[in-house]
Amino acid sequence: MTSGSLGQETAAPPKVAMPGPAPGTARRTGVVILASCLGFFLINLDATIVNVALPAIGLRLHASLSDLQWVVAGYTLAFAGLLLSAGTISDRIGATRLFGYGLLAFSVASAACGFAPSVAFLVVARVLQGAAAAAVLPSSLALLRQLLPDPAARTKALAIWAAGGGAALSAGPIAGGFLTSLLGWQAIFFVNVPFGLLTVAGLSRAPRSVPQCTSFDLAGQVAAVVALTGFTFAVIEIAPRGVRSPMVLVPLIVSVAALLWFLRVESTVRAPMVDLRELRSRVFVSCLATGFALNFSFYGILFVFSLVFQEDRGWSPIRTGLSFLPMTVLVLASNILAGRLTRLVGPRYPMACAQLLSACGFMGILAVGSHGPTWLLLLATLPIGIGGGLASPPMMTALLESIPSERAGVVSGLLSSCRQAGGALGVTLFGLLISSTGFGMATGLRFSAVAAGALLIAAGTASFLWIRGADTASDGPLG
Numbered sequence: 001m002t003s004g005s006l007g008q009e010t011a012a013p014p015k016v017a018m019p020g021p022a023p024g025t026a027r028r029t030g031v032v033i034l035a036s037c038l039g040f041f042l043i044n045l046d047a048t049i050v051n052v053a054l055p056a057i058g059l060r061l062h063a064s065l066s067d068l069q070w071v072v073a074g075y076t077l078a079f080a081g082l083l084l085s086a087g088t089i090s091d092r093i094g095a096t097r098l099f100g101y102g103l104l105a106f107s108v109a110s111a112a113c114g115f116a117p118s119v120a121f122l123v124v125a126r127v128l129q130g131a132a133a134a135a136v137l138p139s140s141l142a143l144l145r146q147l148l149p150d151p152a153a154r155t156k157a158l159a160i161w162a163a164g165g166g167a168a169l170s171a172g173p174i175a176g177g178f179l180t181s182l183l184g185w186q187a188i189f190f191v192n193v194p195f196g197l198l199t200v201a202g203l204s205r206a207p208r209s210v211p212q213c214t215s216f217d218l219a220g221q222v223a224a225v226v227a228l229t230g231f232t233f234a235v236i237e238i239a240p241r242g243v244r245s246p247m248v249l250v251p252l253i254v255s256v257a258a259l260l261w262f263l264r265v266e267s268t269v270r271a272p273m274v275d276l277r278e279l280r281s282r283v284f285v286s287c288l289a290t291g292f293a294l295n296f297s298f299y300g301i302l303f304v305f306s307l308v309f310q311e312d313r314g315w316s317p318i319r320t321g322l323s324f325l326p327m328t329v330l331v332l333a334s335n336i337l338a339g340r341l342t343r344l345v346g347p348r349y350p351m352a353c354a355q356l357l358s359a360c361g362f363m364g365i366l367a368v369g370s371h372g373p374t375w376l377l378l379l380a381t382l383p384i385g386i387g388g389g390l391a392s393p394p395m396m397t398a399l400l401e402s403i404p405s406e407r408a409g410v411v412s413g414l415l416s417s418c419r420q421a422g423g424a425l426g427v428t429l430f431g432l433l434i435s436s437t438g439f440g441m442a443t444g445l446r447f448s449a450v451a452a453g454a455l456l457i458a459a460g461t462a463s464f465l466w467i468r469g470a471d472t473a474s475d476g477p478l479g
Helices: 025-048 051-061 065-093 095-114 119-147 151-183 192-203 218-241 246-268 276-280 282-312 317-323 325-345 348-368 374-401 405-434 440-466
Strands: none
Touching: 025 065, 025 095, 025 119, 025 151, 025 192, 025 282, 051 065, 051 119, 051 151, 051 282, 051 317, 065 095, 065 119, 065 218, 065 282, 065 405, 095 119, 095 192, 119 151, 151 317, 151 325, 218 246, 218 405, 246 276, 276 282, 282 317, 282 348, 282 374, 282 405, 282 440, 317 325, 325 348, 325 374, 348 374, 348 440, 374 405, 405 440
């Protein structure tokens, strides 16, 4: 019986098309999922692809060590600072629109990086890249949520999305090494342009997002960016200018003032980016500390080793990129294992043990030193990769179980912002320690290892003491 022949009976009902997806819907959905994952892949790739190219950039653009720090930190700083509000902007203008704008801006900024005639131009373009990346991250996630209402399909897509980000971190140093050696350092930026434009083209198949009326904390956003940037600028400029220079003291004072302003704004505004009451939660603070410590140590050591291997040992960019392969692949492999461990024993032990394992890797670097055997130095990086991969999934589990479900998006953005800030400050501090006006490469590497190891031990201890097995509902307030 069909709708067009209501009441007409037949001996054998004719075959009719059952209600379901329109022709091509599944293919269109697959294209949009691919676009979302590719966008996330690209912004993660640019967090690590540049490290191996730093010596070539320094040689071509006559850049100092502090300049090279800004090439890396400029991206992660803009990423970290603007990520706090990017989720709100995504809701206000629609995820589809922000994702498209973000990818177009990322592609244009990438081309500007490749054409950079000076290091100052390159740093500005990297900041624009980071700002665009901040727009892409939450909107790509929101795009998957609106596209896939079925929880099972959405979970599968999110797993692919997350794996793409991990794969990008692993591929970054290798891709950077090959592109720099074969085509020049500019190629590490130009490669983003065709893939970025291809992703935007795929986005044309996505349904339009419905904008929502959400509050935007402009004062808090400005305060957060000023505080992060001022502090990073002050630390980077200590090496070339000295601790008493106005170029160091003034940004540091501005940073402290901005931080106080941020705390005041967030405690009084109606819809804050960061609900300061959540900082009373031990689980919440422990997860933020873990995210910060992981990126601080990982990005910091990538930065230093890229310089050690190429400038001290004369390695090619390809060889340098390949030397990071075991560590970065272990990050991805351990991510998969960590999910199973967390389901079995809860987040507490995987988080704590993973960070202590990473700390052991830095203690190994401390023992070997920059002039030690290469194989021992690389062997010491393996626990860093394993620990970093094992810690991330239980960290997300513990965090999301400790907050109301309606805060999940905002708090996830805060964690991502904290991680990016950790990466920027890791590069900043490690660069200061290895500089010629700091302790030099050999001693600076040892001090860097001590700083990273101590931070990981502290964060791991907090995880063990403050996260109670699989049940985070028993979380108590700090103090």
